[in-house]
Amino acid sequence: MSAAHRTLLAEAATQLLDERLPLDLDTLRALAALPDDMVPSLAALAHEVRLAWCGPEVEVEGILSAKTGGCPEDCHFCSQSSKFETPILATAFLDTDEVLRAAEETARLGASEFCIVLALRGPDERTMKRLLELVPLVREKVGLNVAVSAGILTDDQAQRLAEGGVHRYNHNLETARSFFPEIVTTHTWEERYDTCQLVRDNGMELCCGVLLGMGETVEQRIELIGQLRDVEPAEVPLNFLNPRPGTPLADRALIEPLEAIRWIALFRLGLPSVILRYAGGREVTLRELQIMGMTSGINALIVGNYLTTLGRSADEDLQMLDDLRMPIGALSKVI
Amino acid sequence: MGNPLDVVAEAMPPVPDPFCRWCGRPAGGCDQSTCHGALDAPMACPTCGRRIRVVVIPTGYTATCKEHGQLDP
Numbered sequence: 001m002s003a004a005h006r007t008l009l010a011e012a013a014t015q016l017l018d019e020r021l022p023l024d025l026d027t028l029r030a031l032a033a034l035p036d037d038m039v040p041s042l043a044a045l046a047h048e049v050r051l052a053w054c055g056p057e058v059e060v061e062g063i064l065s066a067k068t069g070g071c072p073e074d075c076h077f078c079s080q081s082s083k084f085e086t087p088i089l090a091t092a093f094l095d096t097d098e099v100l101r102a103a104e105e106t107a108r109l110g111a112s113e114f115c116i117v118l119a120l121r122g123p124d125e126r127t128m129k130r131l132l133e134l135v136p137l138v139r140e141k142v143g144l145n146v147a148v149s150a151g152i153l154t155d156d157q158a159q160r161l162a163e164g165g166v167h168r169y170n171h172n173l174e175t176a177r178s179f180f181p182e183i184v185t186t187h188t189w190e191e192r193y194d195t196c197q198l199v200r201d202n203g204m205e206l207c208c209g210v211l212l213g214m215g216e217t218v219e220q221r222i223e224l225i226g227q228l229r230d231v232e233p234a235e236v237p238l239n240f241l242n243p244r245p246g247t248p249l250a251d252r253a254l255i256e257p258l259e260a261i262r263w264i265a266l267f268r269l270g271l272p273s274v275i276l277r278y279a280g281g282r283e284v285t286l287r288e289l290q291i292m293g294m295t296s297g298i299n300a301l302i303v304g305n306y307l308t309t310l311g312r313s314a315d316e317d318l319q320m321l322d323d324l325r326m327p328i329g330a331l332s333k334v335i
Numbered sequence: 336m337g338n339p340l341d342v343v344a345e346a347m348p349p350v351p352d353p354f355c356r357w358c359g360r361p362a363g364g365c366d367q368s369t370c371h372g373a374l375d376a377p378m379a380c381p382t383c384g385r386r387i388r389v390v391v392i393p394t395g396y397t398a399t400c401k402e403h404g405q406l407d408p
Contacts, residue, residue, distance in 0.1 A: 062393035087358065087378035089386040102392035109393065242372070245358075283374055304393030310374040314394060 005038055009045060016049045016272055022229075028270050029222050032262070039262045046265035046297035053272040057329030058321055059300035061113035061147070061277070062106030065307035066134075067093045067127075071119040073151075073186045075174070077211055079244035079308055080119040083186075086246035088308055093118070093127070099134055103142040109303050109314045112330035114138060115147035115170060115207075117307055121187070122152040132164040139165055145330065147207060152191055158198040168235065169199040172209040176220035177227055183214055196231040209237035209279060212263055213255040221263065225270035235300065236274045238267060240281030242309065254281075257289040261296050268297025275300045275331050283312050291320055300331065352381030356406075359384040377406065 008030055015021050023031075034042055069080045070090030079086040103114045116134060118127065127150065135146045148161060149170035161169065173192055174180070180189035199206045208231055210224055228236060240260055243250050255263075260282075268276055277300035278293060286293055304314040311317075321328060351362050357371035359379030371378075380387050380400035387406065388399045398406040 064392055065390075068389075087386060089378070089388055091388050091390070094390065098390060105392055105394040111393075242374075245370070284372065305376075305391045305396065308376065308389070308391055309372070310376055310391065310396065312374075 001035075001038055001041070005034055008034070009038070009041055012269065013045055013048070016045075016269065017052050020053075022272060023269055025222055025226050025270075028225060028266060029219075031269065032218050032222060032266055034262075036258055039258055039265070042265045042269075043261055043292065043296035046268040047295045049272050050268055050276070050297045050299050054275070054299050054331065056327055057299070057331055058294075058326045059113060059275055059277070059331040060109065060111040060303050060317075060328050061115060061300065062102070062109065062111045062304060063115040063117055063302055063307060064094075064099065064102040064106075065119065066099055066116045067091070067118040067120065068308060069119055072121055074184060076183050076248040077174075077214060077241055077244065078119075079247055081247070084246050084248070086244060093130055096134065096137065100137065100141060103138045103144055106303075107142050107144055110318065110328050111303060112145055112328075113147055113168065114142070114144040115149060115168075117149040117170070118151070119307075120151050122154075123150045123157060128157060128160060131166075132160065135161075135165045149207075151195075152187065153195050153198055155198055155202070158195075158202040158204070162202040162204045166204055168205040168207045170207040170209065170237070171195045171199060172211070172237070172239075173224065173227060173231070174209070174211050175214060175216050176223040178223060179214070179216045179220045193227075193231065196233070200232060205234035206231065207235040207237065208233035209235075209239055209277075210267075211239040211241060211280075212260070213241035213252065213281070213285070214249060215252065221266070222270075225267065228271060228274075233274055235277055236267065236271060237277040237279035237302070238264060238298070239279045240285035242281040242284050254285050257286050260285050261289055261292055264293050264296045264298060277301060280306045280309070291324070294320065294324055294326065354379060354381050354384035356381045359386065380406065 068091045069088040071080045074083040079088045106114045138146050145167040147168040148166045177189045305311050356377035376396045382403045
């Protein structure tokens with residue numbers, strides 16, 4: 001560890017913890033270049049920043065793929081795209097009872113948030129009606145905050161979902177604007193950005209996630225942090241690519257565990273006030289370092305299974321939080 | 336004392352599925368260690384190899400074949 005590296009970390013700590021000012025992208029770029037043996041120090045700073053800006057609570061969420069596969073978009077990481085030969089069988093919108101059962105199971109795990117996810121470009125009128133029936137039902141019968149992820153929205157749709165009780169709307173940027181055309185060709189990064197704006201303009205919390213490990217450069221990850229700042233999300237789910245059979249990214253290598261920890265820490269340092277959620281791919285990417293991620297800036301997690309893949313057991317995650325003495329709680333963005 | 340038939344059943348090697356639960360190929364047609372990851376839900380019926388309807392919820396999943404009904408997890 002060189003003196004220059006120690007100084008860099010100390011200055012970042014002063015700025016974030018004492019002055020409560022965000023770091024500029026040049027500083028994040030310099031921190032991204034720290035040697036591997038300094039990643040634990042970087043992670044420790046990120047943990048301090050998370051506690052100072054967000055508090056000790058960890059938000060637990062369950063997600064459900066309520067309409068799986070058959071998506072007309074070509075997101076190259078996604079096994080639910082109809083453009084690729086994947087083993088996923090397209091299934092229609094789940095029955096109300098199936099959605100309620102999943103929400104009840106989620107509530108039993110101590111979660112405060114339940115996200116209904118649909119594989120589609122954007123909701124048609126029939127889908128909107130189903131969502132507007134389901135959201136109040138889940139809220140009233142199960143008592144969870146309800147999030148929705150249903151693709152690109154119009155202004156009218158965003159307004160109706162907000163009025164219908166959607167607490168948080170998920171719409172990921174996924175990757176940097178400069179890399180996006182390598183990953184998706186059926187819609188633009190700007191269309192995603194516009195939906196993110198509509199979500200906030202209509203009063204819903206914006207959940208805007210990323211997926212690391214698709215071949216983007218370090219510079220593009222820094223670019224992405226800057227672009228996330230522009231859309232001002234309440235929550236950023238941090239996904240790591242878990243290559244899916246049949247997709248164009250099927251053969252990509254996983255991010256190495258320590259590199260994943262580095263980027264968890266950098267996302268926290270770059271976005272100090274957001275809810276930074278552990279999401280897909282963490283089990284296969286981090287392996288034994290999952291607990292380290294919780295002390296590297298993460299303050300929320302998706303518990304149990306994902307949309308089409310399984311996670312580790314909810315009991316293991318809840319035990320991890322208990323061992324770390326991290327209380328479970330509902331979070332809202334701290335401005 | 337336990338049922339002697341249970342003891343016999345435990346001693347017998349498991350019968351292999353006719354089809355891979357992940358890629359749907361006939362038994363022996365794939366290397367099951369590479370055609371699925373550790374955290375993948377099954378995607379094909381082990382009896383007929385058809386793609387199956389899988390509903391994943393936070394605490395588990397159900398997998399149903401159009402022909403052979405719900406599969407054991």
